[in-house]
Amino acid sequence: EVQLVESGGGLVQPGGSLRLSCEASGFDFNPYSMNWVRQAPGKGPEWLAYISGSSNTIYYAGSVRGRFTISRDNAKNSVFLEMYSLRDEDTAVYYCARRTRMIRGVISFYSMDVWGQGTTVTVSS
Amino acid sequence: EVVLTQSPGTLSVSPGERATLSCRASQTVTNNDLAWYQQKRGQAPRLLIYGASSRAAGIPERFSGSGSGTDFTLTISGLESEDFAVYYCQQYGGSLFTFGQGTKLEI
Numbered sequence A: 001e002v003q004l005v006e007s008g009g010g011l012v013q014p015g016g017s018l019r020l021s022c023e024a025s026g027f028d029f030n031p032y033s034m035n036w037v038r039q040a041p042g043k044g045p046e047w048l049a050y051i052s053g054s055s056n057t058i059y060y061a062g063s064v065r066g067r068f069t070i071s072r073d074n075a076k077n078s079v080f081l082e083m084y085s086l087r088d089e090d091t092a093v094y095y096c097a098r099r100t101r102m103i104r105g106v107i108s109f110y111s112m113d114v115w116g117q118g119t120t121v122t123v124s125s
Numbered sequence B: 001e002v003v004l005t006q007s008p009g010t011l012s013v014s015p016g017e018r019a020t021l022s023c024r025a026s027q028t029v030t031n032n033d034l035a036w037y038q039q040k041r042g043q044a045p046r047l048l049i050y051g052a053s054s055r056a057a058g059i060p061e062r063f064s065g066s067g068s069g070t071d072f073t074l075t076i077s078g079l080e081s082e083d084f085a086v087y088y089c090q091q092y093g094g095s096l097f098t099f100g101q102g103t104k105l106e107i
Helices: none
Strands: A003-007 A010-012 A018-025 A034-039 A046-051 A058-060 A068-073 A078-083 A092-104 A107-115 A119-123 B004-007 B010-012 B019-025 B034-039 B046-050 B063-068 B071-076 B086-093 B096-099 B103-106
Touching: A003 A092, A003 A107, A018 A034, A018 A092, A018 A119, A034 A068, A034 A078, A034 A107, A046 A068, A046 A078, A046 A092, A046 B096, A058 A068, A078 A092, A092 B046, A107 B034, A107 B046, A107 B086, B004 B086, B019 B034, B019 B086, B019 B103, B034 B063, B046 B063, B071 B086
Parallel strands: A010 A119, B010 B103
Antiparallel strands: A003 A018, A018 A078, A034 A046, A034 A092, A046 A058, A068 A078, A092 A107, A092 A119, B004 B019, B019 B071, B034 B046, B034 B086, B063 B071, B086 B096, B086 B103
C-alpha cells in the first residue's frame, strides 16, 4: 500500500523549534519530489516547501522561507521539515505530499497524489 | 503569486442533483495546470482532477473539470452522499503551488 506517515508534531512555545518527519512506504521513494503542506483550522491548504528526488532543488513559500528547512534521506525513505522561530500563526495540521507529474500530449501537469494523515503543530504559550 | 478565489463559499444541494463549483485565478494559470481536491472532515485532501479536466486514478466519472485561462469549474453530476465535503482548487506555476480557500458542499 502506498503510504506516507508523518510524525513529530506537538505543542511548542512561540519562538521554539520542531522537526517533522514523514516516512514513505509502498513505492520507490527516490525519484519522487516531495512537499510539505499545512492547513490551519478552518482554512484551505497552504503549500510550504518542495524538495526534488535528489535534493538538488528546493523551494519555499514566502511565509516560511528562512524559518523552515526541508530535507530528505532517501536511504530511510523519509522527508523532514525543520521549523524554527515558530509563531502562533504556524499552528496547523502539517501534511507531507508526493508530487506527481502527469503528461497529456506535450504538456506536464503537477499535483499531489499521495498525502499523509497529517501531524498537528500547536504554537502557544 | 497566483491567487485562487473559489465560489460559492458554501453550496447546498440534494443527493442526485448536479453541483457546479467555481475557481477563478488572479492571472492566467500556466498550461491550465489546475487541479481539484476533495477533503472530508479529519482527512487529508484527495486528488480528483489534474490539468483542469483529467480525472485522477480511481475517480468516478460523475466528477468532471473544465475551464482555461483564469476560470475553472468542477462539476459533480448525480451527487451521492459521500460527495458532501470541502473542495479545493490548486494551481501550479513557477514551481510553486497555491490553493483556493475552498467550497463546502452540504446537503
